[in-house]
Amino acid sequence: xxxxxxxxxxxxxxxxxxxxxxxxYDTSENNYYLFWYKQPPSRQMILVxxxxxxxxxxxxxxxxxxxxxxxAKSFSLKISDSQLGDTAxxxxxxxxxNAGNMLTFGGGTRLMVKP
Amino acid sequence: DTGxxxxxxxxxxxxxxxxxxxxxxxxxHNRLYWYRQTLGQGPEFLTYFQNEAQLxxxxxxxxxxxxxxxxxxxxTLEIQRTEQGDSAMYLCASSFSQVxxxxxxxxxxxxxxx
Numbered sequence: 001x002x003x004x005x006x007x008x009x010x011x012x013x014x015x016x017x018x019x020x021x022x023x024x025y026d027t028s029e030n031n032y033y034l035f036w037y038k039q040p041p042s043r044q045m046i047l048v049x050x051x052x053x054x055x056x057x058x059x060x061x062x063x064x065x066x067x068x069x070x071x072a073k074s075f076s077l078k079i080s081d082s083q084l085g086d087t088a089x090x091x092x093x094x095x096x097x098n099a100g101n102m103l104t105f106g107g108g109t110r111l112m113v114k115p
Numbered sequence: 116d117t118g119x120x121x122x123x124x125x126x127x128x129x130x131x132x133x134x135x136x137x138x139x140x141x142x143x144h145n146r147l148y149w150y151r152q153t154l155g156q157g158p159e160f161l162t163y164f165q166n167e168a169q170l171x172x173x174x175x176x177x178x179x180x181x182x183x184x185x186x187x188x189x190x191t192l193e194i195q196r197t198e199q200g201d202s203a204m205y206l207c208a209s210s211f212s213q214v215x216x217x218x219x220x221x222x223x224x225x226x227x228x229x
Contacts, residue, residue: 004157037220044119045158045206045220091157100171101146101210101218105157 002027002094004106012112013082020067021077021109023092031097034068034075039089039108048090051075082113119221121207127227128197135193136224140209147190148218149182150206151175158206164190165212197228 003026013019025034036048051059051068058066063083067076079086092106120139128134140147145166150158161180162172166187176182179197184190194201204225208218 006157009155033214042222044222045208047217050217093157097214100163100165101212101214101216102148102160102163102171103150103158103218104160107157108155 002029002032002096002104004092004094004104006090006092006106006109008109009107010110010112012114013079015084015113015115016081018078018080019082019111021079021090021092021111023075023077023106025073025075025092025094025106027073027094027096029096029098033095033097034066035093035095035103036064036066036075036077037091037093037105038086039091040085041088045091049077079111084113084115087111087113119207119209119219121205121221121224123224124222125225125227127229130199130228131196133193133195134197134226135191136205136207136226138190138192138207138209138221140189140207141219142188144209144211144219145187146210146212147184148208148210149190149192150208152204152206152223153202161192194226197226199228202226202228 034051039045049061063080089108093103148163149161152158164184179195204223206223207221210218
């Protein structure tokens with residue numbers, strides 16, 4: 001079984017600054033994928049960024065990037081130039097390659113971007 | 116197609132009553148997932164379908180819970196004899212079956228058992 005841990009229940013950042021959200025996971029799988037999902041208040045969850053475990057290069061999507069440390073089982077999300085619209089719950093999620101695309105989520109980090 | 120839709124958005128029910136939720140996935144997606152999210156927690160997997168076949172069920176899915184996807188399109192999740200501990204957000208998601216394909220989530224059904 002997999003576990004995903006997000007150790008920061010809440011974080012805040014000033015608009016235009018950079019923030020990093022932490023995530024660690026535990027698994028015995030070799031082939032897997034990691035995701036960050038964003039859940040704005042009262043809105044559906046949307047995918048922010050994904051990382052294939054076999055890729056050493058860290059994924060980047062515009063202002064969002066990850067720091068994937070496979071040996072340490074760490075997968076942090078960096079948000080650059082934070083915007084008010086980034087205010088949301090952020091969930092780290094794990095998917096094993098052979099798990100039918102089922103996701104195991106962490107407990108989430110509530111991010112507040114302050115003007 | 117505007118995405119995954121769930122109905123109702125909110126449901127308040129008395130303990131012991133039965134409730135049924137509906138999920139309409141993105142039409143081309145053959146996989147459909149149900150998750151449960153309690154307040155302040157991440158979603159927890161309940162079950163998933165590929166087309167009309169239910170392929171996996173979590174141990175969280177007690178025998179009071181049943182899910183169906185009769186024609187491989189929409190799905191229903193029924194909870195019988197609801198308990199206060201069933202109060203949660205029930206999320207539906209859909210995807211293609213290829214590995215690592217993105218799952219698209221609905222806005223969820225918030226259940227309150229009083």
